[in-house]
Amino acid sequence: MMGAGAISGAGGDRAFSGATRLAALLVLVLMGGIIAVMAWGGRDAFATFGPHFLISNIWNPVTEKFGALAPIYGTLVTAILAMVFAVPFAFGIAVFLTEMAPKWLAQPLGIAIELLAAVPSIIFGMWGFFVIVPVMAQDIQPWLIHHLGHAPLIGAFFSGAPFGTGLFTGGLILAVMVTPFITAVMRDVFTAMPPVLKESAYGLGCTRWEVLSRIVLPYSRTAVVGGIMLGLGRALGETMAITFVIGNSTRITSPSLFAPGNTIASLVALEFPEASAGSLKLSALLALGLILMVISLITLSISRMLLRSRKTSR
Numbered sequence: 353m354m355g356a357g358a359i360s361g362a363g364g365d366r367a368f369s370g371a372t373r374l375a376a377l378l379v380l381v382l383m384g385g386i387i388a389v390m391a392w393g394g395r396d397a398f399a400t401f402g403p404h405f406l407i408s409n410i411w412n413p414v415t416e417k418f419g420a421l422a423p424i425y426g427t428l429v430t431a432i433l434a435m436v437f438a439v440p441f442a443f444g445i446a447v448f449l450t451e452m453a454p455k456w457l458a459q460p461l462g463i464a465i466e467l468l469a470a471v472p473s474i475i476f477g478m479w480g481f482f483v484i485v486p487v488m489a490q491d492i493q494p495w496l497i498h499h500l501g502h503a504p505l506i507g508a509f510f511s512g513a514p515f516g517t518g519l520f521t522g523g524l525i526l527a528v529m530v531t532p533f534i535t536a537v538m539r540d541v542f543t544a545m546p547p548v549l550k551e552s553a554y555g556l557g558c559t560r561w562e563v564l565s566r567i568v569l570p571y572s573r574t575a576v577v578g579g580i581m582l583g584l585g586r587a588l589g590e591t592m593a594i595t596f597v598i599g600n601s602t603r604i605t606s607p608s609l610f611a612p613g614n615t616i617a618s619l620v621a622l623e624f625p626e627a628s629a630g631s632l633k634l635s636a637l638l639a640l641g642l643i644l645m646v647i648s649l650i651t652l653s654i655s656r657m658l659l660r661s662r663k664t665s666r
Contacts, residue, residue, distance in 0.1 A: 442538060496510045512611055519613045
């Protein structure tokens with residue numbers, strides 16, 4: 353009986369090991385399959401336009417002239433703006449929930465943040481269009497244009513007409529969307545930190561900021577960066593929310609953050625239904641999908657390299 357049980361246990365271990373390896377391989381196969389489909393579907397666009405496809409500012413389905421520069425620019429600018437707005441805000445919320453807020457407030461506020469992460473993106477888009485865009489057009493953009501529009505170096509980024517829509521508004525909406533994800537990760541990491549580390553620092557006379565900057569952040573740096581990259585990944589691939597507020601312009605007309613623009617995901621969602629099978633336009637849209645995946649992989653690789661360099665320098 354003992355021998356049979358041992359054999360059965362060994363067989364179960366082998367089956368479990370094989371299942372986990374199969375699951376890991378399926379991830380690689382799925383990723384490779386998606387990249388292959390995008391690359392094969394976009395081959396006509398790359399063959400027709402060559403490297404010029406990446407730097408062309410023209411997207412004209414009538415003349416079948418397609419360039420990826422405008423959606424790439426819109427994707428990167430809105431994602432960067434979203435991180436600039438969201439990361440400090442998320443960090444402040446996480447610190448407040450774990451270090452300052454009383455228990456009667458921390459728990460319902462944490463639940464509210466988790467619920468905010470579950471709101472569909474199209475709801476954020478409609479809210480941004482009907483609430484944020486009018487406020488931007490009437491108050492925020494005119495104020496920024498008046499005070500920063502003529503400033504040296506940065507004035508070009510805050511010039512133009514205050515339409516309300518544009519890259520700046522798109523980045524703001526994305527920031528509202530990704531803040532709950534980043535906040536949830538930071539809060540969980542800060543909560544899981546051994547209390548003895550912080551208590552020892554406080555016992556030595558450290559201030560709250562010194563504990564956060566010298567104890568909490570170095571201890572949880574890897575997970576915090578992971579949470580930020582999770583938010584950045586959603587910002588890069590967001591579709592419906594950004595479509596409502598970015599202005600949907602397929603050309604770069606001005607360096608101003610208030611100018612209308614477009615993102616890769618938004619452009620694909622808007623024009624994919626109108627692209628006929630086998631057309632050059634469909635190939636260009638699939639090529640844009642491949643470019644978006646490459647951008648996401650590059651940002652992930654950069655984050656991993658930064659973490660590795662910090663670990664080796666310690």
